[in-house]
Amino acid sequence: GDQLKNLEERKIYKYVGQDFQCWVIKDEVLPQHSGYEILCDEINRESLLRYVHSNLDTFNVHFIGSEAFDKIRIEFGEPVFPNEINDAFNPYEVNLIKYVSFTKGCYIGQEVIARLDTYEKVKFDFNGFIFERDYNFEDKVIYRKNGSPAGELTSKTYSLKLKSPVAIGILSRKLVSEDLKDLYVKENSELIKIEKTKLPMIDL
Incomplete structure (x- = not known):
């Protein structure tokens, strides 16, 4: 102790x-x-x-059990393998950049991360999302109102504290404020509105 x-x-x-x-x-x-x-x-x-x-x-x-852990870590925006920690996302995009050294040399991926940092080429930010209503989570793409993709959800749960379905995922840095007012997910052909929110979504 x-x-x-x-x-x-x-x-x-x-x-x-x-x-x-x-x-x-x-x-x-x-x-x-x-x-x-x-x-x-x-x-x-x-x-x-x-x-x-x-x-x-x-x-x-x-x-605690795995279900309780999953709820807490999504509400707080903590990435896990394989949902967020995988070959599709870099450490910048899933809030893991604090674990990356810019002074230690010769490790796999060092040059890629250094270029992203130097030339400000990070394309996505990690965010929390609150849903207008629940959906089946089969289509994880986040859409703009015009139907074009804006990002991707990676993990979803029901927040007892917020009394709402919530998720974490990545969102394009190119979105303007007007885009952020109209974000959606799809269940079959129906659009379900979602709202970007800060991380962590709750406090203990």
Whole structure:
């Protein structure tokens, strides 16, 4: 417990226990909420979970289910694999640029990210969206009023706090203010209005 509190932020620490080893990073795990990211391989996963579960009071944590986690992370705009973290989007477009080093050399994708930064070629921004009503989420394209694509939704859930279906996704930087007033998704041939909103959508 106390050892974790004293960790330096954004620095990776290796922990070796009797039954497992892992890496711990103290970071902002949700916007404006600091916490810890724990990384381990599949071999160590079960031993790590058993250790944390048997020391819940020490670490002052609780386990939640996957559905609850998905709701929270969408409301806060946290990307996950494979919805947002994939080959289709770069770190700029899904709010992961803080994890990219511009000083460390020779890693895969470094030149691409450097060019995007230098020449301001990022095409999309990551946003939250609130729906006029729910829909089947089969067509994930965000449309302008004229029917042309404006972006793409990546994850969707129902927010109990906002009492509305919500989603996260990418939106073209070329949109003007008039475009933002009329954004839609399609269910079959019907247009359903959506509204761009800031991230995080809620506060804990």
